[in-house]
Amino acid sequence: METLQTPSRVLNLCRGTAETSVFKTHSRVGFPGTWQNSRNVRSFRVGRRCYGRNKNGRCFVCRSGSNAQDKKQEEGLVSSTERDVSGSAVGFQLVPHSGNDSLLETLETISTGEAELSEETKTREKKSIKATCGLVFVTSEASPYLKTGGLGDVCGSLPIALAARGYRVMVVMPRYLNGSPSDKKFSNAVDTEKRSKIYCFGGVQEVGFFHEYRAGVDWVFVDHVSFRRPGTPYGDIYGAFGDNQFRFTLLCYAACEAPLVLPLGGFTYGENCLFIANDWHAGLVPVLLAAKYRPCGVYKDARSIIVIHNIAHQGVEPASTYHNFGLPPGWYKALEWIFPNWARTHALDPGEAVNVLKAAIVTADRIVTVSEGYSWEITTPEGGYGLHELLSGRKWVLTGITNGIDTNEWNPASDIHIHSHYSVHDLSGKLQCKMALQKELGLPIRPDCPLIGFIGRLDYQKGVDIILSAIPDLMQDDVQFVMLGSGEKQYEDWMRHSESIYIDKFRGWVGFNVPISHKITAGCDILVMPSRFEPCGLNQLYAMKYGTVPVVHCTGGLRDTVKNFNPYANKGSGEGTGWTFSPLTTDSLLATLRIATGTYKDYKSSWEGLMKRGMERDSSWDNAATQYEEVFEWAFIDPPYSG
Numbered sequence: 096m097e098t099l100q101t102p103s104r105v106l107n108l109c110r111g112t113a114e115t116s117v118f119k120t121h122s123r124v125g126f127p128g129t130w131q132n133s134r135n136v137r138s139f140r141v142g143r144r145c146y147g148r149n150k151n152g153r154c155f156v157c158r159s160g161s162n163a164q165d166k167k168q169e170e171g172l173v174s175s176t177e178r179d180v181s182g183s184a185v186g187f188q189l190v191p192h193s194g195n196d197s198l199l200e201t202l203e204t205i206s207t208g209e210a211e212l213s214e215e216t217k218t219r220e221k222k223s224i225k226a227t228c229g230l231v232f233v234t235s236e237a238s239p240y241l242k243t244g245g246l247g248d249v250c251g252s253l254p255i256a257l258a259a260r261g262y263r264v265m266v267v268m269p270r271y272l273n274g275s276p277s278d279k280k281f282s283n284a285v286d287t288e289k290r291s292k293i294y295c296f297g298g299v300q301e302v303g304f305f306h307e308y309r310a311g312v313d314w315v316f317v318d319h320v321s322f323r324r325p326g327t328p329y330g331d332i333y334g335a336f337g338d339n340q341f342r343f344t345l346l347c348y349a350a351c352e353a354p355l356v357l358p359l360g361g362f363t364y365g366e367n368c369l370f371i372a373n374d375w376h377a378g379l380v381p382v383l384l385a386a387k388y389r390p391c392g393v394y395k396d397a398r399s400i401i402v403i404h405n406i407a408h409q410g411v412e413p414a415s416t417y418h419n420f421g422l423p424p425g426w427y428k429a430l431e432w433i434f435p436n437w438a439r440t441h442a443l444d445p446g447e448a449v450n451v452l453k454a455a456i457v458t459a460d461r462i463v464t465v466s467e468g469y470s471w472e473i474t475t476p477e478g479g480y481g482l483h484e485l486l487s488g489r490k491w492v493l494t495g496i497t498n499g500i501d502t503n504e505w506n507p508a509s510d511i512h513i514h515s516h517y518s519v520h521d522l523s524g525k526l527q528c529k530m531a532l533q534k535e536l537g538l539p540i541r542p543d544c545p546l547i548g549f550i551g552r553l554d555y556q557k558g559v560d561i562i563l564s565a566i567p568d569l570m571q572d573d574v575q576f577v578m579l580g581s582g583e584k585q586y587e588d589w590m591r592h593s594e595s596i597y598i599d600k601f602r603g604w605v606g607f608n609v610p611i612s613h614k615i616t617a618g619c620d621i622l623v624m625p626s627r628f629e630p631c632g633l634n635q636l637y638a639m640k641y642g643t644v645p646v647v648h649c650t651g652g653l654r655d656t657v658k659n660f661n662p663y664a665n666k667g668s669g670e671g672t673g674w675t676f677s678p679l680t681t682d683s684l685l686a687t688l689r690i691a692t693g694t695y696k697d698y699k700s701s702w703e704g705l706m707k708r709g710m711e712r713d714s715s716w717d718n719a720a721t722q723y724e725e726v727f728e729w730a731f732i733d734p735p736y737s738g
């Protein structure tokens with residue numbers, strides 16, 4: 096494991112001054128507060144809100160109306176979230192509790208992590224984390240504001256599920272404006288008029304913050320000129336943007352500032368936060384907490400979790416760009432990355448680089464991946480993309496939690512994008528959806544012909560090359576095949592070309608189109624996913640919810656979520672929700688697809704069983720959110736990472 100040098104103190108911060116941020120902010124940011132000392136508690140009053148430390152130096156936050164209430168706080172009252180009429184959290188109220196349930200006592204237990212925690216203590220901890228700790232998701236995308244893949248789905252729905260469970264939740268992402276109609280998605284967000292100055296890349300950058308309160312979550316959009324340009328969040332027709340390191344560095348700094356400077360619903364989130372950084376774009380957050388904020392006495396009790404949705408993307412740049420991050424020189428080791436010999440460009444290439452995801456793995460308090468299977472795969476040389484040793488060394492803080500799905504958006508009984516609604520109790524609408532899809536795509540309308548679908552990025556991960564090599568054989572069978580995706584040009588061209596060869600059987604929709612993705616999910620009989628690796632995979636979850644039977648490569652989250660069909664189990668009534676195949680070869684894909692289409696044609700009742708078991712499977716966020724809550728608790732048991 097990496098050892099990191101203790102960083103030097105970079106900025107002197109006067110504790111208890113009007114501003115807790117380590118970066119200068121514009122007007123109306125500071126707290127017109129005063130420090131107060133009393134018997135066991137040192138507190139900082141801002142209007143009716145009180146930030147404080149107890150005798151052991153632990154942080155707390157509460158809202159009080161009078162000195163009498165402050166006294167009650169000392170006497171052992173806990174705080175709970177106070178909400179305005181719209182349900183937005185506007186602060187914390189003191190509420191009475193029984194003798195043992197002291198907030199301060201609980202926080203002490205968390206911080207010292209001393210004795211074995213009893214079940215009762217754990218329950219109390221859970222309550223206190225909810226009441227005192229804001230969750231701050233940091234992400235490069237979140238649906239419906241902007242989505243290019245599964246990261247957007249997860250960051251659009253998990254925060255809502257956690258807010259519904261009582262947390263105060265903020266999501267911080269860029270305010271992308273690309274001059275297309277999608278800009279309208281940000282139109283409900285209002286300018287908070289807060290500005291933060293960020294020192295990085297050898298200069299100073301000013302970012303703004305827009306805010307929308309929706310579904311119980313504070314959605315915060317970071318505004319900067321570099322987020323306003325044509326293309327996707329990551330690139331345009333010419334490829335990836337050359338300044339992505341800069342853009343996502345800004346996002347991370349802004350996300351660290353947001354809880355300190357934005358009075359959302361009237362009150363800032365304050366220092367006692369749990370940051371949930373998603374993928375490399377947000378990976379600098381745990382590093383900034385440890386290298387810049389904690390040495391200045393800010394975020395001392397905050398914790399961070401890095402969630403790995405896809406380890407293949409790590410934010411690697413030449414070592415010479417280290418100074419761009421604005422980090423103290425002593426922290427280079429955290430980001431240092433040496434390419435293996437085989438990956439170097441020439442014999443004299445020392446392979447020296449900086450790697451943001453690697454730094455997040457080193458400095459975050461906990462690591463989460465999006466399925467249990469993938470959490471193991473990334474500790475192997477085959478699945479770890481060079482980070483397996485590091486991850487193996489931190490196995491005890493690594494947890495796999497399978498994603499849930501947004502059952503409001505993905506529900507065949509209410510989906511706004513599909514032709515007919517249906518449910519597990521009445522499947523008739525599914526056939527209507529199939530025929531409507533065939534009609535819309537100009538395929539022969541044949542309810543009896545197995546319709547196979549694929550949705551996803553056209554790239555190496557998704558195994559599109561395996562589909563490509565299977566199609567000539569598969570097209571000899573009585574099947575139809577539809578593909579929706581965008582990505583590598585060679586595959587887009589191949590899809591267009593295949594349409595002209597297999598006129599009555601193949602359709603390829605090049606592009607990113609959410610309504611069409613819903614129509615394909617509802618209209619197909621089979622969804623194929625020959626992914627080389629798949630951290631979780633959402634399309635198979637959507638497919639099962641829509642009675643579309645998945646045929647997937649047996650890897651990562653696909654293996655965890657698709658149960659192989661066994662017609663003989665349960666006294667002949669069958670079990671399983673689809674097929675998993677291995678190895679990942681054209682032959683094995685073809686053989687499995689033929690078993691699936693054969694079952695579809697010749698064993699109608701088995702097929703119905705497959706559909707219904709998939710539809711009844713619980714994919715809601717509830718299960719995953721419970722597991723995330725557990726990880727939140729664990730994150731507070733150990734002291735935060737400090738280098």
Ligand SMILES: Nc1ncnc2c1ncn2[C@@H]1O[C@H](COP(=O)(O)OP(=O)(O)O[C@H]2O[C@H](CO)[C@@H](O)[C@H](O)[C@H]2O)[C@@H](O)[C@H]1O
Pocket residue numbers: 243244245246248249404405465498550551552579580581606607608609612629630631632633634652
């Ligand atoms: N052309 C298109 N038009 C419309 N919609 C399209 C589309 N192409 C893809 N989508 C949608 O984008 C999402 C992609 O989900 P995946 O699970 O395949 O995620 P992805 O590989 O992007 O993300 C990573 O993160 C997620 C979330 O953790 C993991 O599930 C996954 O394994 C990991 O690789 C789905 O909602 C899908 O319908």
